[in-house]
Each structure stands twice: as C-alpha cells, then as structure tokens.
Amino acid sequence: MSKGQRSVIFIFLGLVSVGFVLPLLWLFLTPFSRAPSLGLTITAPTLKNFHALAQARTALLAFKNSLLISIGSVALVVIFASLASYALSRSRFRGKQGLITLLLIFSSVVTGVAAMVPIYALCQKLRLIDSFAGVILVFSAGFLPTAIFILKDFIDRVPRAYEEAALVDGSRGMDLYLRIVLPLIGPGLAVVAVLCFVNIWSNFLVPFVLLRSNSKIPISVAIYQFFNEVGLPRIGLISAYSLLYSLPVLAVYLWVSRKFGFGFFGGLKG
Amino acid sequence: MSWIVFEKVGKKFGSKWTIPELNLSIAKGEFFTLLGPSGCGKTTTLRLIAGLELADQGKISIAGKDVTKLDPPARRIAMVFQNYALYPHMTVFENISYPLRVRRVAREDIGKRVKESSGRLRISHLLERMPSQISGGEQQRVAVCRAMVQEPNAFLFDEPLSNLDARLRLEARRFLRKIQKELGVTAVYVTHDQAEAMAMSDRVAVMKQGRLAQVGTPEEIYHRPADLFVAGFVGNFPMNFIEGEAVSRDSKMFFCAGDFELETGDRPGLKSGDKLTLAIRPEHIELEPGANAQLAGLIEDLEELGSEQIITVSVSGKTLLARQTKKLELKQQKSVGLKIPAAMLHIFDKEGKRIN
Numbered sequence: 001m002s003k004g005q006r007s008v009i010f011i012f013l014g015l016v017s018v019g020f021v022l023p024l025l026w027l028f029l030t031p032f033s034r035a036p037s038l039g040l041t042i043t044a045p046t047l048k049n050f051h052a053l054a055q056a057r058t059a060l061l062a063f064k065n066s067l068l069i070s071i072g073s074v075a076l077v078v079i080f081a082s083l084a085s086y087a088l089s090r091s092r093f094r095g096k097q098g099l100i101t102l103l104l105i106f107s108s109v110v111t112g113v114a115a116m117v118p119i120y121a122l123c124q125k126l127r128l129i130d131s132f133a134g135v136i137l138v139f140s141a142g143f144l145p146t147a148i149f150i151l152k153d154f155i156d157r158v159p160r161a162y163e164e165a166a167l168v169d170g171s172r173g174m175d176l177y178l179r180i181v182l183p184l185i186g187p188g189l190a191v192v193a194v195l196c197f198v199n200i201w202s203n204f205l206v207p208f209v210l211l212r213s214n215s216k217i218p219i220s221v222a223i224y225q226f227f228n229e230v231g232l233p234r235i236g237l238i239s240a241y242s243l244l245y246s247l248p249v250l251a252v253y254l255w256v257s258r259k260f261g262f263g264f265f266g267g268l269k270g
Numbered sequence: 271m272s273w274i275v276f277e278k279v280g281k282k283f284g285s286k287w288t289i290p291e292l293n294l295s296i297a298k299g300e301f302f303t304l305l306g307p308s309g310c311g312k313t314t315t316l317r318l319i320a321g322l323e324l325a326d327q328g329k330i331s332i333a334g335k336d337v338t339k340l341d342p343p344a345r346r347i348a349m350v351f352q353n354y355a356l357y358p359h360m361t362v363f364e365n366i367s368y369p370l371r372v373r374r375v376a377r378e379d380i381g382k383r384v385k386e387s388s389g390r391l392r393i394s395h396l397l398e399r400m401p402s403q404i405s406g407g408e409q410q411r412v413a414v415c416r417a418m419v420q421e422p423n424a425f426l427f428d429e430p431l432s433n434l435d436a437r438l439r440l441e442a443r444r445f446l447r448k449i450q451k452e453l454g455v456t457a458v459y460v461t462h463d464q465a466e467a468m469a470m471s472d473r474v475a476v477m478k479q480g481r482l483a484q485v486g487t488p489e490e491i492y493h494r495p496a497d498l499f500v501a502g503f504v505g506n507f508p509m510n511f512i513e514g515e516a517v518s519r520d521s522k523m524f525f526c527a528g529d530f531e532l533e534t535g536d537r538p539g540l541k542s543g544d545k546l547t548l549a550i551r552p553e554h555i556e557l558e559p560g561a562n563a564q565l566a567g568l569i570e571d572l573e574e575l576g577s578e579q580i581i582t583v584s585v586s587g588k589t590l591l592a593r594q595t596k597k598l599e600l601k602q603q604k605s606v607g608l609k610i611p612a613a614m615l616h617i618f619d620k621e622g623k624r625i626n
Binding site for chain 2: 162164165166167168170171172179183186
C-alpha cells in the first residue's frame with residue numbers, strides 16, 4: 001500500500017470516527033455546560049444542571065424504578081433461562097429441534113411493537129396494568145427465548161465430563177447444577193445478564209404503555225418530562241439525566257469485562 | 271471374593287447392542303484391565319460400573335450389593351477420566367475435597383484426608399493453584415488424588431495416561447499400580463495400549479465388539495492367546511501369521527504351507543487336513559548359524575536397535591520377523607538356521623480359535 005493510499009484511508013476513517021465520537025463528547029460535556037444546547041459548547045464546568053435535576057422528584061424516583069425493573073427482570077431471566085437451557089442442552093427428546101426453532105422465532109416477537117396490543121389486553125385481564133410485576137413479567141418473557149438460546153450454546157460447549165465427574169464424586173440434582181454447571185457457564189450468564197439489562201434499562205415502549213403512575217415510571221419514560229411550559233426541551237436537564245442514565249450500563253460492561261475478560265476453560269486437556 | 275460382578279449385562283445404543291451379553295467377575299483388591307481397540311465396548315463397560323450408563327438387561331453388583339438401577343452418587347465409586355475433568359473454577363484443594371464436601375464429611379476430616387493423600391502423591395505444594403496453572407502430569411496426579419480421598423468401593427480409570435508424553439507415562443504406570451496396591455482398592459482400568467495392560471494388571475480382559483475375547487493373567491494372554499484376535503493384539507511386536515494345513519506323517523503332526531513345514535508337537539485337537547493359521551512371536555524364533563536347525567532361511571533385512579536385532583528372514587517362500595537379544599554375527603543375504611520350540615507355536619483353527 002502506498003503512502004497516498006494510506007492517508008486517504010486514514011482521513012476516511014477519521015471522518016467516520018468523528019461521527020461516533022461527537023455524540024459521546026456531547027454526552028460528557030453538555031451536562032457540565034453553563035449554556036447547554038444541541039451543539040457542542042465548551043464553557044467553564046458547572047454542576048448547576050445536576051442541582052436542577054436534584055429538584056425533580058419524579059426523575060430521581062425513576063432511577064430507583066429503573067433499577068428495580070431491570071434487576072428484577074434480569075434475575076428472573078437468568079434463573080429460568082439457565083435452568084431451561086441446561087435441560088434443553090442435556091436431554092434428548094422428540095421435537096427438540098422444533099422447540100429450539102420456535103424459541104428463535106419467539107425471541108424476536110414478544111417484546112416487539114406488534115405485540116404491544118395483545119400484551120396490554122393480557123395485562124389488563126390479569127390486573128397487571130400500572131404494576132412493576134406486569135412490566136417485569138413482560139420483560140422476562142420477552143427476553144427468555146433469546147437468553148435460553150444463548151445459554152444453550154454455552155452449555156453445549158461445556159464438556160459433559162465435568163458433570164459426569166461430579167456425578168461419580170457424589171453430587172446430583174441441585175448440588176450438581178449450582179456447584180458445577182452454573183460456575184462453568186458464568187461467562188454465558190454474564191453475557192445474558194448484560195444483554196437483558198442494557199435492553200430493559202433503555203426500553204421505553206413497555207413501561208410507557210403498561211405504567212400509569214408518575215411514581216412508577218422508569219428513567220426512559222421520565223426523561224420525557226423535561227420540557228418547559230411551551231414544550232421546548234430543557235437541554236441542560238436532559239443531558240445531565242442522560243449521563244446518569246448511561247452510567248449503570250457503563251458500569252455493568254466494565255464489571256463484566258474485568259471479571260470474564262480472560263480465558264476460562266483451562267482445566268481440560270485434549 | 272468377587273467384588274464387581276456382571277451377570278448377562280447388555281447395553282444398547284439406539285437399536286444396536288454395543289454390549290450384547292457380558293459376564294464378568296472382578297476380585298477384591300485386583301487390578302483388572304479392559305483392553306481392546308477403540309469401539310470394542312471397554313469404556314462402555316467402565317461407565318456401566320460407574321453408573322454413567324445403565325444396563326438394558328442383566329445385573330451388576332458391587333461389593334455384594336445389586337447396583338444395576340443405582341445412579342453414580344449411590345455407587346460410591348471413584349473415577350479418573352481420560353482428560354481428568356478437573357473442575358476449572360476450583361483450586362486443586364477444592365477439586366480434591368469436592369467429593370468429601372458434597373458427601374458432607376466433617377471439615378477437619380476433609381483437611382486431614384486431603385493433606386495425607388496429596389502428600390502421598392507429592393502434590394501438596396499445588397493445593398492453592400488452579401488446574402489451568404499446573405502441568406499435565408500434575409493434573410493427572412490431582413485427578414488420582416481426588417479419587418483416592420474418597421475411600422471408594424473401586425477405582426475406575428478411563429485411559430488416564432493417554433494424555434501424557436511417553437516418559438511420564440512409564441512413570442505414571444508404576445506409580446498408579448503402587449498406589450493401588452498400597453490402598454488395596456479394587457481397580458478397573460481401560461486402555462487400548464496392550465503394553466500398559468500387560469505391565470500393570472493382575473488380570474486382563476481382552477474385548478472385541480462388545481464381547482470378551484479372553485480373560486486371564488498377562489502371562490496367560492501372552493503365552494496362550496485364546497484366538498487370532500488376541501494373538502494379534504497382544505505383544506510389543508506383531509506376530510508372524512502363516513496360513514496352512516495340518517498334515518499327519520509317520521504318526522507325527524506337521525503344519526504345512528507350501529514348502530514350509532514345522533512339527534506341531536502333541537496337540538490332541540488337531541486332525542490331518544484341518545485348515546490352520548500358525549502364529550509365532552518374533553522373540554520366540556531362535557537364529558543360529560549351526561547345522562542343527564529345524565529350518566533354513568535367508569536373511570533379507572537386518573535392523574540394529576542396540577539392545578536387540580530385528581531380522582527379516584525368508585523361509586521356503588514365507589517371510590518371518592525375528593527378534594534376537596543375543597549378539598549374532600549376521601549379514602544380509604546370508605543363509606541362517608532357525609529353531610522354533612514347538613511349545614512356542616500358536617495354532618488356530620479356521621474360526622480363529624486356539625487348538626491345544
């Protein structure tokens with residue numbers, strides 16, 4: 001490759017990366033700006049936007065609600081998906097492949113927009129409108145198929161010899177599952193947990209449709225309150241809130257990459 | 271005393287009977303080896319003992335107790351897997367103590383037993399490491415240690431040496447046998463390596479297509495192979511096989527294949543005209559330059575291995591392989607005399623069964 005060609009490629013890549021970096025810069029700069037706008041404005045840093053945010057009670061409550069909904073749903077998904085995928089990976093029965101295909105199809109349907117009307121109707125029948133339980137159940141059901149699918153793949157790759165060794169060593173049932181299987185698919189559980197957490201944390205439609213009370217809405221819905229009397233967005237508040245909103249996701253990613261960022265299956269040769 | 275007993279045990283996978291009907295009796299404290307080529311059912315047999323496979327018919331008992339329907343935890347067996355199956359998320363100590371912990375052994379007792387076993391296997395210094403941080407030979411010792419601490423009804427070994435390099439394998443062979451004899455625990459060992467089986471075992475069962483071809487001490491298997499398959503499978507060097515027939519002459523019985531003739535000695539099972547296969551181990555052919563030989567041959571090839579010589583001799587149109595440990599002045603393309611004691615001849619009928 002000639003020097004000229006290389007510089008052309010670098011300039012092109014540079015332009016592309018500017019497109020990605022600018023919104024990030026905005027996210028990290030605007031909350032501390034004295035004159036927040038949609039453009040990048042650099043001023044002496046201030047915390048006034050955060051102070052204003054601290055006055056908005058619903059906004060802070062929404063943070064707690066978001067955590068409750070996300071963590072609750074992720075817990076349900078991880079528990080049930082790990083059990084289901086273990087059974088699906090290790091047992092042999094008629095129609096197993098069909099069931100797996102069905103899972104794959106369902107995984108893309110349930111949380112989609114198309115399903116919102118029947119889900120709303122269902123929740124109304126079950127008196128789950130405006131309750132955390134309703135939102136958590138819908139999210140869990142929505143992510144379970146994908147989670148099962150991903151975890152099954154992880155479990156398929158864990159050699160059976162570990163379980164056989166554990167059986168011969170005297171453990172069975174829950175003992176075997178909790179002490180051997182779960183630790184072995186740790187990275188898979190992390191992948192599923194992160195995937196669900198990030199998606200549920202940022203999902204707007206489901207809580208927007210199913211929740212009524214201002215005291216129950218999560219951040220993704222609450223962020224729509226930051227408009228002034230004439231309907232213009234209050235950029236300072238929105239940007240500060242966005243930054244806070246993205247921190248847990250960032251934290252989760254960092255935690256996982258620290259914990260599972262290294263090779264794992266070291267004990268088995270051959 | 272019979273410790274592990276198989277009575278008419280059958281196991282099928284799909285519609286195919288991998289093991290059609292197996293009768294086996296392993297004595298207490300015995301080092302018993304299942305030997306055979308891959309796919310002969312030896313590993314399946316081991317897994318049937320462990321309970322990792324359940325028999326489709328027949329009865330299995332261990333220590334006088336019927337275990338046919340019991341799952342592995344209930345059988346109190348310790349197994350060393352081919353790839354060791356050390357739990358990668360546990361330290362060496364946690365690995366070794368796992369069987370004790372799941373069986374709710376008292377904590378101080380666990381510490382004591384792990385300490386004693388790991389000391390004996392010289393792995394005490396590894397207890398805090400993870401399995402991925404120790405060598406293959408060390409992993410193997412840890413796997414053996416995990417089996418040892420359990421005080422099990424039997425040790426099961428599924429080709430535990432196949433992942434070690436040649437030198438370590440020789441060492442591990444001796445050490446496994448020593449440990450087993452010291453503890454006096456019955457051991458069932460699976461291998462496809464006949465040298466390993468011969469070196470370690472009290473008794474060997476040679477398996478072929480899910481059936482026992484022969485069960486006996488290593489000496490019996492080596493000196494009196496029950497059929498052609500066992501004869502061909504056992505021995506460090508391939509047997510010489512010659513097809514021919516029995517001919518009776520001057521009230522003596524001979525094996526004849528063209529011009530090749532050998533006296534068979536006294537074998538009541540032999541009738542004149544029988545189609546036969548003769549088998550001779552290379553180490554049982556004696557070469558000598560003198561005239562009092564049974565056969566005359568021509569040296570076609572000579573391999574000098576230091577401790578021994580491998581000689582290819584052609585005798586009356588047949589090619590034989592011979593091994594000599596005593597130094598002889600031999601030259602290629604020179605004639606040589608051969609002596610084969612009649613007792614060292616193995617004769618098989620046309621079904622491959624041994625004729626005595």
